[in-house]
Amino acid sequence: MTAVIKFEYLISPLICTGKHVDDHVNGMRLLKEMVSSSNVNIKCEASILENMTAAGYYPCAKVLSAAFPGGDECVHGAQDVAKLINNIIREIEECSMEMSTHVIEWEKFIVDPIIQTISDERREYVNSFLKNILSRKELLKENFSMFYSQRNEMLCQSQKFVLNGIIKDVYPSNGIKLPLSVSNDIMAYGNLNDFIQSVDGYSLYMIADNPSSLKCALFCGCVSFLNKNHPNESIEWDDFKIGDDFYDSLVRNQGAKGQEFSSVVYETIIHALCRHPKNEVKAFRVSADSPDQRIVGDLKGFRTHITSRHQALRLMFWVDSSRIITLANIGPKFEETISLP
Incomplete structure (x- = not known):
């Protein structure tokens, strides 16, 4: 099982509601420690820094100050959190989800419940990622989960999503009977503790x-x-x-x-x-x-x-x-x- 870090998880305090900001930062610190010291299979999404920059969430103190304003009541400063996020991005290997073994044409693809994203452009990217997960499960027998936070949802909240689709055509077909109905679920971890329990x-x-x-x-x-x-x-x-x-x-x-x-x-x-x-x-x-x-x-x-x-x-x-x-x-x-x- 490979767990893929989507950048929404790293910027959770900027897009989520709730008051568990310190728990989230402590979770990211531990996540970095675990990956650097063990064989836990955790990767970052491909081109994660470029994707964050394009979405307007480059991990710097100026951007993060909205969630970490500083002052006596703020345990973690924006500059420290920015450094932590950049260290995670730099030290954790990226994982490309593109299907290099098959070309797939989808007739239908549904995510239940609807996954909340930060923009329409990002929704297309996330849906493409989930399609690849469903394809890899069906055709390559690979399993994935992800670290992900939904916009306007509670901070540190985990969610299971059910993926359903119909593959209209696939090349090479290797004797696959088409159209092919596929279904699987994926766990989106909003906090590290839920992941560790798995x-x-x-x-x-x-x-x-x-x-x-x-x-x-x-x-x-x-x-x-x-x-x-x-x-x-x-x-x-x-x-x-x-x-x-x-x-x-x-x-x-x-x-x-x-x-x-x-x-x-x-x-x-x-x-x-x-x-x-x-x-x-x-x-x-x-x-x-x-x-x-x-x-x-x-x-x-x-x-x-x-x-x-x-x-x-x-x-x-x-x-x-x-x-x-x-x-x-x-x-x-x-x-x-x-x-x-």
Whole structure:
């Protein structure tokens, strides 16, 4: 599944109603962080900066000042938001949706409900984009979603659209019986949290090959776990860190990617990060005979069981005075080692 960022999402505070401007900006910051650190398949629409400029929404402080006027009550300034948007555009790869494999003639195409756009010209562009999505789904078996905000709708609002059409002619036809009725739906994410809930954190965990991609996988897993089991609770990106030895310890102890204990290790980590541990959490002692907890600066060491058989794997982590967790390492019980943060 590829999620395509349409520029309307980036300028949501300028075209939408509602007061969740800070949530939107924080979502864009996290979106950039996730894409740069993981294997999440997110792209920008083709020629996104040129399209924004042509529509009168070049991402600069002057344009954005209408939504970010400054002053003591404005958490985010127009200049900072402009810089963030330009960084997203510069760092996230663009995705062309043009059908290079087929030439298609449409008899009918309908979007339900009607999608709201910023102009008639942009409506034609968005409808062409949606036609290509429907074509790719039917002919190439490709799946897409998008980040998109509708004009005059609530800020941070997500919406599912149903796409229906009749293809009158297609070349090459490859035996396709014409006319061809096609139908599919597409999710338009108005906020990052809704998108994250659609991501399978364990699938990302299975391909994570460094601490950054590992953190993204665990964060997505935590968001989904809390949404499903504790909807009144939440987790922030900065609520936990990956220690220097943590990823390597997963590999050493068969807990990374598709290794033997990857599933139970992943589940144990998610529960611990969400403060709903599967097994009892105990202080990590200085030694087996000591009653004193291991402390480094303002960090206190903790441990919890992952497995009870075989090597009796344990998860070790640190918690600081702000309750931020640093994942230290996993290891067999007999090692009695917690890696430095």
